[in-house]
Amino acid sequence: GMTKELYQFKNNSNIWIIVAVEQSIKEGQNLQVANRIIRLDIPWTPGDLDQSYARAFRTGQKKDVNVDIIICDKTMEVTKYLRLISKEYINKKLTTTTQQMKFSIFCKYKMEMEK
DSSP states (O other): OOOHHHHHHHHOTTOOOOOOOHHHHHSSOOOTTOOEEEESSOOSSHHHHHHHHHTTOOTTOOSOOEEEEOOOTTSHHHHHHHHHHHHHHHHHHHHOOHHHHHHHHHHHHHHHHHO
16 A cells, blocks of 8 residues: 555655655556656666666656666675666667667657757
């Protein structure tokens, strides 16, 4: 269920920030009212990262959701982040056809040109 704090964040325009741990917002909670996510931790898997972002952004949504990741240099978080990026790259390479990649790059380029 939804906690009192999460309910207030979603429904009270005077409350504009919520602090939550990954596990509490990863599954089952929708945060489409959010427009920024500030990450203080890095998960080990790309799926966990994508799922937490999907709490705030839904396909077809018009407003942007900004994501900031705060990582301190020379810490384990840097290693985790680099490993996460490499896993995401390998995953995309294995599951995306050349045609899909070309279309994705075209769409991204088109959106940038329209700004």
